[in-house]
Amino acid sequence: MAKTTDVGVSADLSNQVALVTGASRGIGRTIAEALAACGAKVACVARNEERLQEVVESISSAGNVAQAWTCDVNDKDSIEKVVDRVAETWDRLDILVNNAGITQDTLLPRMSDEQWDDVVRTNLRSVFLFTRAATRHMMSQRYGRVINLSSVSGVVGNKGQSNYAATKAGIIGFTKSVALELAGRKVTANAVAPGFIETDMTAALGDALKDEAKKRIPCKRLGSSEDIAAAVVFLASSGAAYLTGQTLVVDGGMTLGP
Numbered sequence: 589m590a591k592t593t594d595v596g597v598s599a600d601l602s603n604q605v606a607l608v609t610g611a612s613r614g615i616g617r618t619i620a621e622a623l624a625a626c627g628a629k630v631a632c633v634a635r636n637e638e639r640l641q642e643v644v645e646s647i648s649s650a651g652n653v654a655q656a657w658t659c660d661v662n663d664k665d666s667i668e669k670v671v672d673r674v675a676e677t678w679d680r681l682d683i684l685v686n687n688a689g690i691t692q693d694t695l696l697p698r699m700s701d702e703q704w705d706d707v708v709r710t711n712l713r714s715v716f717l718f719t720r721a722a723t724r725h726m727m728s729q730r731y732g733r734v735i736n737l738s739s740v741s742g743v744v745g746n747k748g749q750s751n752y753a754a755t756k757a758g759i760i761g762f763t764k765s766v767a768l769e770l771a772g773r774k775v776t777a778n779a780v781a782p783g784f785i786e787t788d789m790t791a792a793l794g795d796a797l798k799d800e801a802k803k804r805i806p807c808k809r810l811g812s813s814e815d816i817a818a819a820v821v822f823l824a825s826s827g828a829a830y831l832t833g834q835t836l837v838v839d840g841g842m843t844l845g846p
């Protein structure tokens with residue numbers, strides 16, 4: 589029976605295994621909690637072990653199942669080990685959510701090689717590495733859902749974010765290509781492109797900028813982690829079986845134009 593999560597979307601993910609990167613806080617944490625509430629066993633991946641344990645405890649105390657897996661998504665060997673061990677521990681891997689991401693914002697003339705490389709490595713190369721490792725299991729199971737966190741910056745661009753926007757646009761092209769390659773094995777790949785969501789990533793932007801952003805958003809509020817997790821739960825649900833290669837823009841209408 590479909591279970592209703594506190595993000596307002598129902599799905600029955602019993603007997604499924606999910607891996608969520610960047611699950612220690614923000615959007616990733618809410619996604620991990622929502623997938624677990626739908627019955628999936630969730631592998632929570634990030635660097636901060638203490639925060640990951642907090643997430644696992646919160647999921648367990650709600651009567652659901654999760655494990656913490658400490659991993660830097662810049663470390664290729666660690667990624668491959670984590671993916672294979674999660675699939676071995678729980679005997680399968682059904683849902684991969686590539687959510688870990690960073691920003692290092694500055695205008696192009698001031699952007700260093702390191703700022704470019706760090707953002708590309710963390711946001712884009714990791715998505716390739718996790719997806720390649722996870723889809724090996726999904727292909728042999730003949731079932732899988734890959735869900736990648738893009739951004740409206742990757743759809744329409746953003747001043748000061750040429751590195752970040754390049755990775756988030758890259759994720760959209762990557763997702764479409766993976767969708768085409770794997771559709772015949774019942775593995776779908778989709779992206780979610782959030783707008784302005786209240787998390788640590790946007791906390792430093794300050795109230796004045798947030799108020800300005802709210803005025804430009806037709807829904808007249810900033811987004812929440814729950815708004816994004818709802819889209820992810822839908823993409824993981826049985827109802828999304830015929831949806832692949834798409835990008836769901838979840839931005840309160842921000843990119844629709846004036």
Ligand code: NAP
Nearest residue numbers: 610612613614615634635636660661688689739785787789
């Ligand atoms: P956040 O609050 O800053 O959290 C980022 C997460 O990524 C943390 O769990 C962090 O965990 C993990 N992470 C970062 N670098 C990592 C690394 N090298 N290895 C492993 N984990 C790493 O960010 P958020 O706002 O929730 O964003 C989540 C995703 O949504 C990102 O891909 C972001 O680009 C995208 N997004 C966010 C917004 C927004 O407005 N917030 C808008 C559009 C798109 P540790 O520090 O514990 O490693």
